[in-house]
Amino acid sequence: MTYFLTMPTPRSSSPLNRGRxxxxxxxxxxxxxxxxxxxxxxxxxxxxxxxxxxxxxxxxxxxxxxxxxxxxxxxxxxxxxxxxxxxxxxxxxxxxxxxxxxxxxxxxxxxxxxxxxxxxxxxxxxxxxxxxxxxxxxxxxxxxxxxxxxxxxxxxxxxxxxxxxxxxxxxxxxxxxxxxxxxxxxxxxxxxxxxxxxxxxxxxxxxxxxxxxxxxxxxxxxxxxxxxxxxxxxxxxxxxxxxxxxxxxxxxxxxxxxxxxxxxxxxxxxxxxxxxxxxxxxxxxxxxxxxxxxxxxxxxxxxxxxxxxxxxxxxxxxxxxxxxxxFTLGLQVDPKIYPEYLWRPEVIERAKLSTEILTMKLMAFHANEPKVKSAHSQERRRRVEHYVSTEILERGLGIKDPSMDEIESLADPTVRSADVMRFLSRAISRRASLGWTTxxxxxxxxxxxxxxxxxxxxxxxxxxxxxxxxxxxxxxxxxxxxxxxxxxxxxxxx
Missing domain, CATH: 3.40.720.10 (Alkaline Phosphatase, subunit A)
Structure with a gap:
């Protein structure tokens, strides 16, 4: 149903119908x-x-x-x-x-x-x-x-x-x-x-x-x-x-x-x-x-x-x-398995900050973390992993069950900000059973x-x-x- 395929003519030749x-x-x-x-x-x-x-x-x-x-x-x-x-x-x-x-x-x-x-x-x-x-x-x-x-x-x-x-x-x-x-x-x-x-x-x-x-x-x-x-x-x-x-x-x-x-x-x-x-x-x-x-x-x-x-x-x-x-409401993680049609709003409710802000916080932490003998030293990595799991994932996104793969990926000092944001967004979307195509x-x-x-x-x-x-x-x-x-x-x- 389309009413205006071309520019409509004014409703009258008088000045504007005032007050609209x-x-x-x-x-x-x-x-x-x-x-x-x-x-x-x-x-x-x-x-x-x-x-x-x-x-x-x-x-x-x-x-x-x-x-x-x-x-x-x-x-x-x-x-x-x-x-x-x-x-x-x-x-x-x-x-x-x-x-x-x-x-x-x-x-x-x-x-x-x-x-x-x-x-x-x-x-x-x-x-x-x-x-x-x-x-x-x-x-x-x-x-x-x-x-x-x-x-x-x-x-x-x-x-x-x-x-x-x-x-x-x-x-x-x-x-x-x-x-x-x-x-x-x-x-x-x-x-x-x-x-x-x-x-x-x-x-x-x-x-x-x-x-x-x-x-x-x-x-x-x-x-x-x-x-x-x-x-x-x-x-x-x-x-x-x-x-x-x-x-x-x-x-x-x-x-x-x-x-x-x-x-x-x-x-x-x-x-x-x-x-x-x-x-x-x-x-x-x-x-x-x-x-x-x-x-x-x-x-x-x-x-x-x-x-x-x-x-x-x-x-x-x-x-x-x-x-x-x-955006889609419903996420089938493994196409080989019959999907569980779930919706977990409690996952979203627990989050306190956007992934944009959390990415900025993590990148600032990486930049300000004092350098030790090696960028990959155990001491530095322990501090960063603790910050990732507590400040970014738990307090920021409400994720209390991070995998070691998730923590280690975000704790990597060479990680790029764009990758951090995508990683965080996918982590919480997946837990809430929400999908994105682009x-x-x-x-x-x-x-x-x-x-x-x-x-x-x-x-x-x-x-x-x-x-x-x-x-x-x-x-x-x-x-x-x-x-x-x-x-x-x-x-x-x-």
């Missing part, structure tokens, strides 16, 4: 198996029966096909560009068509129609998905340029009113420790001096102080860059006391702030929220990081659903750009979810039911908000 809101939610790398995983683990944690459904299950309306213009298996850049520009483009494309020509995005068209706009992510804000809504470059790795466009230094000027996530390093001059830029531009200073950003925050503490001072709705424009790189995995954010807000907290504040600031002039808003690190947990084949990102996304979905239920002319859409990991993306269809406020009619919501091309989602948002993406594309070409 769209909340686009992207669960990066989140396929149907991951939703089953999230539901099953949530039921186990809360002692729910198998008929309990999650905040996402309640609003399932269809599915989305994910291929890009040049591959059955898309990447996040092309996947997000399909949502933002309502067109297919090549893998790595950020807000450009297959010829590399900039295409107007839903966010930019909303801004042109005098709406407020926002981006809330747990990745770097310059990463593929948020970039595809707010920038135009030939390749996703051009994050220095993406950052300059996001603050407002390009043809259209500042288009984003609220931007929360990680990626601070791309906004700092190369003279600053931790900068990712190759030039000396200070984008934080430029944003505030030349592009009207009122506030730029670097920590969860600063964020909460401002929220408290403004009774829950922060002043706009506001930028929060809460980590130099991606924000922490949710399980690490909770267990290492990092000074970062959660995704659901950022989403709640963003919604209230956009509502408060748009209500003054009777205009609506467009907000994109991404559960970015669902994908990264799957890339690592880490079922621990993956599940806690999924559960946090469920909490964020509930926040948005509550907002939609209480505000007229509002629609939320949630879908994924692609699936990651070829550390990359797959081409399967992904679920599509949607909910409209009580005043939104069945005719409107029915347009999202069934199986769709990913571009249909961009076209639907454009139609609902009465936007003209072509006008923005034309402006970019001047």
């Amino acid at each position: 809101n769209v909340i686009m939610m992207v669960s990066d790398g989140f396929g149907p198996a991951s939703q089953t995983y999230g539901r099953s683990f949530w039921q186990y944690q809360n002692n729910y029966t198998s008929d309990h459904i999650t905040s996402l299950d309640e609003i399932l309306v269809g599915s989305s096909r994910t291929r890009s213009s040049n591959s059955l298996v898309t990447d996040s850049a092309a996947g997000a560009t399909a949502f933002s520009c309502a067109l297919k483009s090549y893998n790595a494309a950020i807000g450009v068509d297959p010829n590399g020509v900039p295409c107007g995005t839903v966010l930019e068209a909303a801004k042109k129609a005098d709406m407020l706009t926002g981006l809330v992510v747990t990745s770097r804000v310059t990463h593929a998905t948020p970039a595809a809504f707010s920038a135009h470059v030939a390749h996703r790795d051009m994050e220095e340029i993406i950052a300059t466009q996001q603050i407002g230094d390009y043809e259209l000027g500042r288009q984003v009113d609220l931007m929360l996530g990680g990626g601070r390093c791309f906004f700092l001059p190369n003279t600053t420790e931790g900068s990712c830029r190759t030039d000396s531009r200070d984008l934080i200073r430029e944003a505030q001096t030349h592009h009207g950003w009122k506030h730029v925050l670097f920590s969860g503490t600063e964020f909460e102080s401002l929220v408290k001072a403004r009774d829950g709705a922060v002043p706009l424009p506001l930028m929060g860059l809460f980590n130099s790189d991606h924000m922490n995995f949710e399980i690490d954010r909770r267990n290492t006391q990092s000074d970062e807000p959660s995704l659901n907290r950022m989403a709640k504040v963003a919604l209230e702030s956009l509502k408060a600031n748009s209500r003054e002039k009777g205009r609506g808003f467009f907000l994109m929220i991404e559960g970015s690190r669902i994908d990264m947990g799957a890339h690592n084949n880490d079922p621990v990081a993956h599940i806690h990102e999924i559960l946090e996304y469920h909490r964020t979905i509930q926040v948005v659903k509550d907002f939609v239920a209480q505000n007229e002319d509002t629609i939320m859409i949630s879908t994924s750009d692609h699936e990651t990991g070829g 550390m990359g993306h797959t081409g399967v269809d992904v679920n599509l979810y949607a909910k409209g406020s009580p005043d939104i009619g069945k005719y409107t919501m029915d347009k999202l039911r069934g199986n769709h091309e990913n571009t249909d989602i961009g076209n639907f948002m454009s139609w609902f908000l009465d936007l003209n993406l072509k006008d923005v594309t034309d402006r970019l070409a001047k």
Whole structure:
């Protein structure tokens, strides 16, 4: 069932139907198996029966096909560009068509129609998905340029009113420790001096102080860059006391702030929220990081659903750009033996940190362990093996029954970090009877979810039911908000 094979015409020739809101939610790398995983683990944690459904299950309306213009298996850049520009483009494309020509995005068209706009992510804000809504470059790795466009230094000027996530390093001059830029531009200073950003925050503490001072709705424009790189995995954010807000907290504040600031002039808003690190947990084949990102996304979905239920002319859409990991619930270790169809959620529940953090801890231990006569001396090996078995496996992953092969492999001073992460991820996945087919993306269809406020009619919501091309989602948002993406594309070409 496909409703928008071509760009829809605006619903009227009049100015924007003021006051309408769209909340686009992207669960990066989140396929149907991951939703089953999230539901099953949530039921186990809360002692729910198998008929309990999650905040996402309640609003399932269809599915989305994910291929890009040049591959059955898309990447996040092309996947997000399909949502933002309502067109297919090549893998790595950020807000450009297959010829590399900039295409107007839903966010930019909303801004042109005098709406407020926002981006809330747990990745770097310059990463593929948020970039595809707010920038135009030939390749996703051009994050220095993406950052300059996001603050407002390009043809259209500042288009984003609220931007929360990680990626601070791309906004700092190369003279600053931790900068990712190759030039000396200070984008934080430029944003505030030349592009009207009122506030730029670097920590969860600063964020909460401002929220408290403004009774829950922060002043706009506001930028929060809460980590130099991606924000922490949710399980690490909770267990290492990092000074970062959660995704659901950022989403709640963003919604209230956009509502408060748009209500003054009777205009609506467009907000994109991404559960970015669902994908990264799957890339690592880490079922621990993956599940806690999924559960946090469920909490964020509930926040948005509550907002939609209480505000007229509002629609939320949630879908994924692609699936990651070829994730499966069920693992047959030996094909010669009839499989035991098991699911061991208690294995996942015992884990306290992501395999990413544990890999960093182990590699730091290897690097800092004092050298003795030989790198393979018995004394050194005993210390490392003790650290591996207690700090990494037992306290980190909750694995109390490691084999000597597992301990010795991780204790090897020549082990590479990539091998450590894969080893840890496989160790816990195997014990939980979970499988992965790849550390990359797959081409399967992904679920599509949607909910409209009580005043939104069945005719409107029915347009999202069934199986769709990913571009249909961009076209639907454009139609609902009465936007003209072509006008923005034309402006970019001047």
